[in-house]
Amino acid sequence: MSEKAPLLVIAAGGTGGHMFPAQALAEAMLRKGWRVKLSTDARGARYTGGFPHTVEIEQIASATFARGGILAKLAVIPKIAGGVIGSVFKMLGDKPDVVVGFGGYPSIPALAAATILRRPRMIHEQNGVLGRVNQVFAKRVSGVACGTWPTELPEGIDTAHTGNPVRGTVLERAGAGYIPPGDYPMSLLVMGGSQGARILSDVVPPAIAALPLDILQNLRVSHQARDEDGERVVQFYAEHGINADVQPFFHDVPNRMSEAQLVISRAGASSVADISVIGRPSILVPFAAATGDHQSANARGLSDAGGAIVMPESTFTVEALSEQLASVLTNPDGAQLMANAALSCGKPDATEQLVALVETLATPQST
Numbered sequence: 001m002s003e004k005a006p007l008l009v010i011a012a013g014g015t016g017g018h019m020f021p022a023q024a025l026a027e028a029m030l031r032k033g034w035r036v037k038l039s040t041d042a043r044g045a046r047y048t049g050g051f052p053h054t055v056e057i058e059q060i061a062s063a064t065f066a067r068g069g070i071l072a073k074l075a076v077i078p079k080i081a082g083g084v085i086g087s088v089f090k091m092l093g094d095k096p097d098v099v100v101g102f103g104g105y106p107s108i109p110a111l112a113a114a115t116i117l118r119r120p121r122m123i124h125e126q127n128g129v130l131g132r133v134n135q136v137f138a139k140r141v142s143g144v145a146c147g148t149w150p151t152e153l154p155e156g157i158d159t160a161h162t163g164n165p166v167r168g169t170v171l172e173r174a175g176a177g178y179i180p181p182g183d184y185p186m187s188l189l190v191m192g193g194s195q196g197a198r199i200l201s202d203v204v205p206p207a208i209a210a211l212p213l214d215i216l217q218n219l220r221v222s223h224q225a226r227d228e229d230g231e232r233v234v235q236f237y238a239e240h241g242i243n244a245d246v247q248p249f250f251h252d253v254p255n256r257m258s259e260a261q262l263v264i265s266r267a268g269a270s271s272v273a274d275i276s277v278i279g280r281p282s283i284l285v286p287f288a289a290a291t292g293d294h295q296s297a298n299a300r301g302l303s304d305a306g307g308a309i310v311m312p313e314s315t316f317t318v319e320a321l322s323e324q325l326a327s328v329l330t331n332p333d334g335a336q337l338m339a340n341a342a343l344s345c346g347k348p349d350a351t352e353q354l355v356a357l358v359e360t361l362a363t364p365q366s367t
């Protein structure tokens, strides 16, 4: 009998939103003694720095139907077909025990190869609406795990609500004590997802500047701004005497979030999961152009529970935001209730639930 450790292939790509949950599962399976391979493209590879070094990275050619005209879309087909053929050959040798797709175009080759070779396979959908790739595979896998509840699904699909795995550094701050706003130094965290968001750089700084002076003088702002917006955001805060740290990406978000009295954020799946697991009041601005308006779906659970204020882009003005900021920052009891409500939506055991699903799939009868 071979003593070789079982092999998990994780297929994910594109943005941090797909990669961070994939990283959480990779770390947990390694701890269980599994071998882990990650199949991703060049964009996804930018987020692999945090993956344990023992995870083998298989970089595949980038290909997405989402951009360009009809010719560009047609040119993608041979690239994807090449990726699938390459994955089939790799899997014939590797014989993975389980393949898990986390969405994004780079997950196509490994999931398609697993389907062709009938390897045990499942998908995890982070958002409240199935992404394009997961829509294709939902009926061709043995399990669909959902990060957001409820998630809109095609009929006849059996799902498990696992929640979205969050990073270990987020879990370390799960339910960290909340200090409601008051007459002392307070922190605001402004973040636009793994790639930042221009609208937050346009609206948030002037909305903060319009706050009453007694609040303003106590505020410290951490503001994630895209590279191209960074300079003007830094300049605005400086001109208005606002204590602000502006960076294109904060590597210590869990720390900053746990210290924050309020978070202003896009409603990407992982951001919502981080906010819920740490338990902080938030103002969420769903990305209006997200496929199927999935960011509104992501924010719904948190706002229905009373943990978040949702401001659609159409109503996200300087005046409206300033009013909402003041309403939270001058109401410590209300802010504490929001923090508690957010925490009640958190699924800190999401990774363990996914691990259990992977182990069930790996049982001998599934091959």
Ligand SMILES: CC(=O)N[C@H]1[C@@H](OP(=O)(O)OP(=O)(O)OC[C@H]2O[C@@H](n3ccc(=O)[nH]c3=O)[C@H](O)[C@@H]2O)O[C@H](CO)[C@@H](O)[C@@H]1O
Pocket: 015, 016, 017, 018, 020, 103, 126, 127, 191, 192, 193, 194, 195, 196, 224, 248, 249, 250, 251, 252, 253, 266, 267, 268, 269, 270, 271, 272, 274, 287, 290, 294, 295, 298
């Ligand atoms: C614009 C877009 O299409 N966004 C999608 C993308 O989100 P995207 O990857 O941008 O955003 P997510 O909210 O899912 O994840 C962002 C992650 O990055 C972290 N973070 C953010 C800023 C920062 O400075 N430092 C940092 O660590 C957040 O805490 C979070 O953990 O994939 C998600 C998951 O499929 C979707 O829900 C989003 O709709």
